[in-house]
Amino acid sequence: MEEGVAEEGAVCAKVMTDEQMEVLRxxxxxxATICEQLVEMHRAIAAQQDSLSGMRLGSLCSDPLMAPGVGKLSSRQRWTPTPTQLQILETIFYEGNGTPSKQKIKEITxxxxxxxxxxxxxVYNWxxxxxxxxxxxxxxxAGPNAADSEAEVESLNEKKAKAHGNLSPTVDDGPFQSPDISSELRFADPESNGSRSMFALGDISKYGDAF
Amino acid sequence: MEEGVAEEGAVCAKVMTDEQMEVLRxxxxxxATICEQLVEMHRAIAAQQDSLSGMRLGSLCSDPLMAPGVGKLSSRQRWTPTPTQLQILETIFYEGNGTPSKQKIKEITxxxxxxxxxxxxxVYNWxxxxxxxxxxxxxxxAGPNAADSEAEVESLNEKKAKAHGNLSPTVDDGPFQSPDISSELRFADPESNGSRSMFALGDISKYGDAF
DNA sequence: TTGCTATGAATGAACG
DNA sequence: CGTTCATTCATAGCAA
Known part of the structure; x- marks a missing residue:
């Protein structure tokens, strides 16, 4: 282990001991954690923006006809989470509590x-x-084969396509048109149990010991 | 010996198995994938904010952001089928394809x-x-006389009396709330053990400009 | 400019 | 659980 401390970057190989590797991991x-949380944060923020922008014609705005009291549940039978609720839900979902037990549901509710x-x-439906x-x-x-290629990242770049010269005048410059399905982290999901990663970022739950 | 240039990687491979290296990669x-998502999300959010603050209720200043041509990286356009695509879709739809999903989607795409x-x-959305x-x-x-039943909207397609979780126009919760989620961010100590990023984690920083 | 219409996209709820 | 339905939102395209 003595040789592993070499702070000299001369030979990386020498410092690449198991300990060092663990640090790397x-x-x-x-x-990964930071990125994950950023993703969720952005999601939550986006949802907030969505909500409040759409709220202008919903309940927030005072509609002379729509009495903001109880008893008027006519339109919109569909529940819509408030920004706060959404944020809480996202947090809980992300926190790895991929275990939506009945008891949990009650608490969350x-x-x-x-x-x-x-x-x-x-909550359950959500x-x-x-x-x-x-x-x-x-x-x-995430094909069954893992040892060959990580083309998943490449797929992000395969969005290249010829510009369809239709009516859109200024779209050609646009980088993306639609968030494609191929872009999703496979480890951050509490549900991605099928991943075969060794270090398994899904396994990072135990990284907590580091900090 | 020209081999003397021995890359760190080469030697590293001795202490790190190829599998481990691959995993790290x-x-x-x-x-990269996550950051791509973040960029996309951020773009979308920014676009939304711009939209509602500048157009809807703001209009305090003219549109300084609409720069036709270059530099326009906000505003996500929705996909618009080309005439050819539309025709194909229509054809497939009309062909009695009552099962428009799954594998078919991929082919059509x-x-x-x-x-x-x-x-x-x-395609799926379409x-x-x-x-x-x-x-x-x-x-x-449906054939009901148009001279009556103004409440049809409510009970027209009454399927189930699932009256759970209704939404009353009263939103007790304020529409706004500070995004305190940022407090959850935790950063690992890069200086731990005195070793810096051994891998090109700095590569991630190229996304930093996006957010 | 302002408004409307058509439609792609998002999502809560239900079905099997 | 995975898929599908129904409703709503936001935006592209056009009209007055």
């Missing part, structure tokens, strides 16, 4: 009911949908 | 990608919308 895990009308069924959606985005990739 | 590649940028999601639209066109022809 932890660093990577840390970055209680928690969320403080921020708006909600029921256990809503988690169901969230998981299904996450999976769908990553299906085409 | 994948992990790093995964960051491949087919259509010959005529323009498209993704499976686009069929979803197409069917829903077709159905709704025929629904109003």
């Amino acid at each position: 932890k660093q990577i895990a840390a970055y 209680s928690e969320l009911s403080q921020h708006g009308q909600i029921s256990e069924t809503n 988690f169901q949908n969230r998981r299904a959606r996450s999976k769908r985005k990553k299906q085409p990739a | 994948k992990q790093i590649a995964a960051y 491949s087919e259509l990608s010959q005529h323009g940028q498209i993704s499976e999601t686009n 069929f979803q919308n197409r069917r829903a639209r077709s159905k709704r066109k025929k629904q109003p022809a």
Whole structure:
């Protein structure tokens, strides 16, 4: 182990001991964590923007006809999570609690009911949908074979396509047109249990010991 | 010996198995994927913010952002089928394809990608919308006299009395709330053990400019 | 400019 | 659980 301390970068190989490697792994895990959380944060923020922008014609705006009191649940039978609720849900979902147990649902519902009308069924459906959606985005990739190529990253670049010269005048410059399904992290998902990664960023749950 | 230039990688391979190296590569590649997502998300959010603050209720200043041509990296355009694509889709839809999903989607996508940028999601959405639209066109022809029943909207297609989690216009929760989620970010100590990033984690920093 | 219409995309809820 | 349905939102395209 004495040789492993060499802070001299002359020979990387010498410092590449198991310990060093573990450090590397932890660093990577840390970055993964940061990225994951950033993703969720952005998602939450986006949802907020969405909500409040759409709220202008919803309930927030005072509609002379629509009495903001109870008893008027006519239009829109569909539950819509408030920004706060959404954020909480995202957090819980991300935190690895991929275990939507019944008991959990109750707790979450209680928690969320403080921020708006909600029921256990809503929470249940939300988690169901969230998981299904996450999976769908990553299906085409992650073939049964893992040892050959990580073309998943490449697929992001394969979005190259000839410009369809139709009516759109200024779209040619646009980099992306649609968020394709191939872009999804396969490790961050609490549900991606089928991954065969050794270090398994999904395994980073144990990186907590590092910090 | 010209081999004396021995890359670190070569020697590293001695302490790190090829498998481990590959795993690390994948992990790093995964960051690229996540960061891509982040960039995309950020772009979308920025676009939304710009839109609602500048157009909807702002209009305090003219549009300094609409620069036709270059430099326009916000605003995500939605996919628009080319005439050729549309025709193909219509044909497939009309062919009695009552099962418009799954494997078929991939085939159709491949087919259509010959005529323009498209993704499976686009095809999927198109069929979803197409069917829903077709159905709704025929629904109003139920035959009830138009001289009565103004409450039909509520009880027309009453399927189940699932009255759980209704949403009343009252939003007790404020529409806004500070994004305190950032407090969850935790950074690993890069200086731990005195070793810096051994791998090109710096490569990630190229995304830094995006956010 | 402002508004409307058509439609792609997002998502809560239901089905099997 | 995975897929599908139904409703809504946001935006492209056009009209007055």
